[in-house]
Amino acid sequence: MRVGIVGGGLTGLALSYYLERAGIDSVAFEADSSPGGVINSGRREGTVVEYGPQRLRLTGPVETLVAELDLEDELRVADGDLPIYVYADGDFREVPMSARGFLRTDALSVPGKVRLLGEPLTGDGRPGETAAELFTRKFGKEAYENVIGPLFGGVFGSDPAEMPAKYALSGLLGLEAREGNLLVPALKRMGLEDDRSPAIVFEDGNERFPEAIYEAVRDRIHLDTPVESIHENGDGYVITADGEREVVDEVVVTTPAEVSAGVLETVAPDAASRLRRLRYNPIAMVYVRAKTPARGFGYQIRKDEPYHTLGVSWNGVAFGRDDLVTAFIGGMWEPELVSEPEGRLAEIVCREYEEITGYEAQFLEVERFYPGFPAHDHSWEALDGMELPEGIRLATNYTSRMGIPSRIREARKVAGELADG
Ligand SMILES: Cc1cc2nc3c(=O)[nH]c(=O)nc-3n(C[C@H](O)[C@H](O)[C@H](O)COP(=O)(O)OP(=O)(O)OC[C@H]3O[C@@H](n4cnc5c(N)ncnc54)[C@H](O)[C@@H]3O)c2cc1C
Incomplete structure (x- = not known):
């Protein structure tokens, strides 16, 4: 069996790696001249x-992969007790x-805490309910507005009021059934539960991770080779990439939705038109x-506060990177801000940081992300009932979870399924 992989971001690289370990032949095509996708x-x-x-997060599969690649000495691990804040x-x-901890925090009033204790008495998820409605019904308005909403929205750059629970919280609702409550799985999903895996970065930058995977399987990855189309012939699927043709038995597509739609147009036109409907939230990161x-990972800002900044990462504090601070701006709330001139974004972030913390911020640079984060909003209804031809599958951060640990886990799972198949 030969597997063709579209995209050499973390998912495509990790999949190549696990396929090699399973003894399965594969070839991956990456449009860019360097591997790793959004990790730079x-x-x-x-x-x-x-x-x-x-x-x-250094979850089990990430830790195993880091060890296999001999990268343990290159990790910087954040202190386990570092808090994250909501500014309100x-x-x-x-x-x-x-x-x-919810019962001890000053983020909630006593009635807010009492309300939280009622969670086990609330019913299961309801069809059509948004993540905001579900969280409010389960944990109360105050817990949603003061803590869960800002954090959950921060993780996705998205407004939970626009995210149907069945897309935004898929998996979580299953865990609720297993654990008997939603709060603990929700905290875990946001990387906040007490027994959480430690937060890490790589000493010379996170791009070291995809680079090391690439080095391990570089003979299987073609850089500078954008996939143009896929079609079927009697022998399997023909992937056309940068004018060359490659015949494979199985195809795994790992690219953003719009790109995936383009490459699947011929072989799966209905799936392509559904993928085109998915919305993303552009986001800008402003470095100061x-x-x-305080010590901590940084803060999210409650939505009714009069600020454009969505949240701030204190990377300097968490990982000893001098006094570097990253602010996030745009997302689902103000997507148009992302394309504003650099000077305007710098002015907003520095002014708001100074107002909120009392400390002066010195602007460094802006990085803009298009398409940005998958929105997991109502446009995900387009995927209901989507079918792909046998032998073609998606392994993406919009059909499954977005975080790096989840990308590694999905790559390992798909490689296992292909090996078993
Ligand atoms: C701004 C931002 C911040 C994030 N922050 C965090 C975080 O702090 N922690 C965390 O765990 N996760 C975070 N994530 C999520 C995580 O980084 C991503 O979900 C993950 O890296 C995506 O990897 P991927 O390989 O699935 O997709 P991508 O990285 O999008 O890779 C897709 C690849 O396909 C290539 N490609 C495009 N067109 C073609 C074509 N025609 N043919 C071939 N190849 C093509 C692209 O060049 C790219 O390399 C963040 C994501 C973003 C965007």
């Missing part, structure tokens, strides 16, 4: 800057890291140098 790092006046994912009503409120008012 650089340096600014000697400080490592992440132009993509800021940090990741003029103050930083420490986010509780466990169900018990600034002191921080």
